[in-house]
Amino acid sequence: MIEINIQSPRGSYNFTFEKTTKVSEVVEAARQKFGFEPGGFVLRRQTPDEVLIPERPLVSYHIQSGETLLLVPEMGSGV
């Protein structure tokens, strides 16, 4: 198991996941926790600065327990 702090525009929360959990599943869990509507999201690591690929499992990023990830709704575009 791995504990991850996820920060979003709507708060911050400590989640616990299996190491084999896919990034897309992490995004979905966080989306629901923070009360976002379904849509596009990016899960980002700050150091190193990288966007996590939805299909990959957490373990493939060697994320350390206690690390903070950032959940960002898709930017979309101005209209």
Add this chain to the structure above:
Amino acid sequence: MAVAKAVSIAHIERELAMVEPWAARHGWSILWDPDRLLLVVLMRSTIDGERYIFEFDLDDYRELPPSIELVDPQTGGRGTRRSYPGGGRSYFHGNLVICAPWNRKAYHAHGGPHSDWVMSNWATYRQNHGRVGDMLVLLQELINDRTTYTGRMER
């Protein structure tokens, strides 16, 4: 004013509290004046270090969206080309307005280009950008976006 000031203040302070960890992580300077329902946030682009000041006028929030203006951190000039970032996925218009349903100034009735939007529905058009923290995070993302950000609109 259609929304009681205390109601707007409660919404805003709840939404600001949500984004507090993010603000601390990204080094935002936040000035919140509940008497004037005015929120001023300074943030910096991680690409070129430029500082941008976003001023949110929040009277009648959440019935109406914020009215957002940019302020030049050097001169204090408001709504000038120097105060706006360039690029930004078409959010930062050359006619000096943040063009999104969550900005009152984007609506035709407030001098903006959009007569096709109903302002009372503003929070339903893009629900994941429907809170003050969502908007601020998006603005930070836009000035950090290497694919479209072009620096200050005018130097």
